[in-house]
Amino acid sequence: MSWQAYIDSSLIGSGHVDKGAIISAAGDSVWATSTGFTVSPAEMKEVVAGLSGKTDNLYANGIHVAGERFVLTKAEDRSLYARKGKEGVVIVKTTQAILVAHYTEAMQPGNCVQTVEQLADYLISTGY
Numbered sequence: 001m002s003w004q005a006y007i008d009s010s011l012i013g014s015g016h017v018d019k020g021a022i023i024s025a026a027g028d029s030v031w032a033t034s035t036g037f038t039v040s041p042a043e044m045k046e047v048v049a050g051l052s053g054k055t056d057n058l059y060a061n062g063i064h065v066a067g068e069r070f071v072l073t074k075a076e077d078r079s080l081y082a083r084k085g086k087e088g089v090v091i092v093k094t095t096q097a098i099l100v101a102h103y104t105e106a107m108q109p110g111n112c113v114q115t116v117e118q119l120a121d122y123l124i125s126t127g128y
Contacts, residue, residue: 003032003097010119011101016111019066019102023047025093037066039100047100050080051093065089065100078120081113088112092120096128 001009003022011017012034019037023030027048030039039047043064050058055075062069063082070082070089080091086105090112091098099120103112 006119006123007032007034011099011115014111014115016103016107016115017101018104018107021066021100023098023100025096025098027098031097037102039066040064047080047091047098050075051078051091051098055080063089063091065091066102079117081109083109090116092116094120094123094128097123099123 006022007020011020019034021030021033021037021039023039023044027044033039043066046058046063050063050072055072058072058075063072063080064070068084070084072080072082074081078093082089088103088109090101090103099116101112101116103109
């Protein structure tokens with residue numbers, strides 16, 4: 001399956017994600033993205049820093065994704081969760097990739113988290 005197919009089918013196709021991107025684990029390239037959802041190089045650096053445990057700045061100043069500022073609400077070993085009002089982003093790192101998913105206020109955050117975390121588990125199980 002192509003990286004774009006994971007965005008289109010596994011994330012957006014689930015109905016629990018409205019926009020998404022897959023970037024390299026190093027944060028130096030975008031592998032796939034949904035239309036109009038661009039994660040800039042500076043934003044990729046923020047994401048990589050947060051996933052490597054450097055979250056103090058993100059808690060203080062927010063995390064930026066696709067030109068929007070989100071308030072970091074939770075950081076775990078491989079995951080970052082952030083909100084802006086009732087919409088938010090779920091970011092999960094696999095062995096070689098970082099999944100970035102956005103949900104709207106009409107979607108349930110928990111369903112988005114489950115969708116992204118399950119795709120991450122699958123990618124890890126296949127070596128990605």
